[in-house]
Every structure is written in structure tokens, then in C-alpha cells.
Amino acid sequence: MNIFDRKINFDALLKFSHITPSTQQHLKKVYASFALCMFVAAAGAYVHVVTRFIQAGLLSALGSLGLMIWLMATPHSHETEQKRLGLLAGFAFLTGDVPVALDIMVFSFNSILPTAFMGTAMIFTCFTLSALYARRRSYLFLGGILMSAMSLMVLSSLGNLFFGSIWLFQANLYVGLVVMCGFVLFDTQLIIEKAENGDKDYIWHCVDLFLDFVTLFRKLMMILAMNEKQVKTILFKKKKKKKANL
Template sequence: MNFLDRNIDFNVLLKFSHISPSTQQHLKRVYASFALCMLLAAAGATVNVMFHFLQDSFITFIGSVGMILWLMGTPHSHDNEGKRLKILSGFAFFTGIGLGPALNLCIEVNPSIIPTALLGTAVIFTCFSLSALYAQRRSFLFLGGILISGLSLLLLSSLANLLLGSVVLFKIHMYIGLVIMCGFVLFDTQLIIEKAEHGDKDYIWHCVDLFLDFITIFRKIMVILAMNEKEKKKNKK
């Protein structure tokens, strides 16, 4: 039998029979908001890299935290939807600005690190998101406790490394942190589905979870690539 003669329905790949139609519509809003956040974060990062108008990471951190607290304090309702989208946009823009110093460091080491890290993050995020969407419902929710425990251990190790100053421990921290964040993409995606199935349609807040996952993975990949590039340059000398 000639494989090329077979009729392949690629629309089947876009069907999620285990997810209700209302939740599928909710996911469309979540990912549309996510796309908006990515554009605004890219705009914030680009402006900061080009004009260096706000290099104080503490100020951008305060701005991001202020926006997220404002969003938390604004109830989810139809009347507040436009306001909450604006707050979300401000949060994404501040987050992008906060990437400025890390981006500048990568540019100094090797500018190609940034597009490589962005592409790698996009591939990782897409693959793990699709895995969560196609998998049986609630199949990855058990990861929640494991991931939180892993983050706690990483926090303790990072505090310990402030005293030790070990480069090896820092590298291990970055690689394990990357694996944990990949797990969070699986967990958060399925958690969003479950919340939506049970009536929680706050797509703006659900977008925040995925956006933070993406940004954290992007940061870690940038740092890992930058470290590897520095080691290569040292070995060549």
C-alpha cells in the first residue's frame, strides 16, 4: 500500500474530545492573552535594550509586583475585563523591561544566544503544552506537590550558594530549575483545564501562570547558554 495515497485528516490533530467546548473557548482566550503578553514583553525588552532607560532591576521588579497585586485585587467580572486586560498588559511590559539587563549580558557574550534561547523556549513550551492538552485529563496534576517541593529545595540551595559561591552548584541549580519549569507547563496547563471545567473562567489570571512559566524558562535557557559560551571562549584562550 502506498502511504502517499492515504487520506490524512490533519484537523484531527486540533480536536480535543476530552475537553468541553466551553473550556476550549476559554483556552483560546487564555492563549490569545498569552500572545498579547509576549508581544508587550518583547516591546518592553526591546525598548530597554535600545535606550537603556530603566536598568534598575529592583524598580522593574516593584513595578511587576505592583501590577500583579493590582490584578489580584481586581475582581474577575465582565465589567472589569477591560481594566484587568490593561493591568495584565502593564505587567507584561514591566516583565519585558526586567529582562533588559539579562539580555544586555547575553549580547555582550554572544548576541546569537537570544534568538537561540527564544526558539528553544518556544519549542519546549509548545511541546509540553500540547502534551498536557492531548493527555488524559488530570494525568499530570500529581506533579504539583513534587514541583513545589523541588522549588523549595532549589530556593534552599540558592541561599546556601550565596555563602559557598560554587559555580558547579549554580549550574546544577539552573539545569534542575529548567526541568522543574517544564513540569510546571504540564501542571499549569492541566490545572487551567480543570479549573475551567469547574467554572473558573478567569482567563486573564490563567494567562499569568503560563506567561510566567515561559519567561522563567527563557531566562534559564539564556543563562545556561551564556555560561556555556563563556566556557568555550575560556577554553579557546
């Protein structure tokens, strides 16, 4: 039997029989809004890179927080849909400034931004598809575990303000990266369950996924930046030692 004669039904890969058609339509709106957020956030990041206005990082963070609260306070209805989409776009634009501002202020390695973005996109896509293809509610048990892990990370970060341990800081970054991957699984299936129970607020559901993506991106960017800094430090020491031996 020739295994290469087997035909692969690619259409079956796009079918989610365990998700009702109405929820599938809801997910299409969610991910369409998510794509809009990514485009607007990329525009915000580009503007920040061009202007290199470092002080805008804090202003952008405060502005994005204000818009998110405004969006949260605006009820979901057909009449407010356009307004809420505008608030979502403004929130995404300002949020795109924050990781770039962090990169410029702390690391100044703009070369890692494309690598971090591509890596985040691949991780987010893989875990999203895992959540969509998995059995319904199979990852919802992660909620308690992830929140407990987040609480421990916050406490360790506060404690590290006094200890100043680089190892604890790095551990928080790597553990945070794993935790955010879990949140992608959890939030995706939670959105499905909310939609199945009648919650069709696709704009706010988009915010959940967008925040997961941004946080995951920041974690990965900081890890790559730290690794690049360590490599440059090692190379500098080797060159200095080589010159001293000549």
C-alpha cells in the same frame, strides 16, 4: 500496501474531545491573552535594548510585581475586564525588561536572546501540546513533586551563597529548566480543570502561563550565556597558548 497512500486527517489534530466546548473557548481566550503578553513583553525588551538603561531592571521588577498584586486584587467581572487587560499588558511590558536587563548586566551577550527565545518557544509549545492532548488530570500529580523540587532549589541557592560553588549553581539552572517544563504541563492541565469547575478567569490563567514562559526563558538564557562564556574562555586560552609557543 503503500503506506504513502494513507490520508492524514489534520483536522483531528485540532480536536480535543476530552475537553468541553466551553473550556475550549476559555482556552482560546487564555492563549489569545498570552499572545498579547508576548507581543507587549517583546516591545518592552526592545525598548530596554535600545535605551540600555540598566538601572531600569530593578524598577521594572518592582513595577511588574506591583501590577501583578493590583491585578490579583481586582475581581474578575465583565465590568473590570478592560481594566484587568490593561494591568496585564503593563505587567507584561515591565516583565519583558527584566531578562534583558539581566543579560546586559551579567553577561552582555545580546546575541543569545533570539536563540533563547526560539528555544523557549519550542519547548513551551511542545509541553503545552502534550498537556492538551494527554488524558485529563494525568499530569496534576506533578504539583507536589514540582513544589518540593522548587523548595530544594531555593534552599540550595541560599546555601550556595556561603559555598560559592559554580557546580551547584549550574545544577540549579539545569534542574530548574526541567522543573519549569513540568510546570508547563501541570499549569496547563490545572487551568483546564479550573475552567471545567467554573473558574473562567482567563486573564489570571494567562498570567500563570506567562510566568512559566518567562522563567523558562531566563533559565535557558543563563544556560546559553554560561556556555558561550565558557567557549570564549577556552578559545582565548588556546590563542594565548598558541602565541606563547610562537
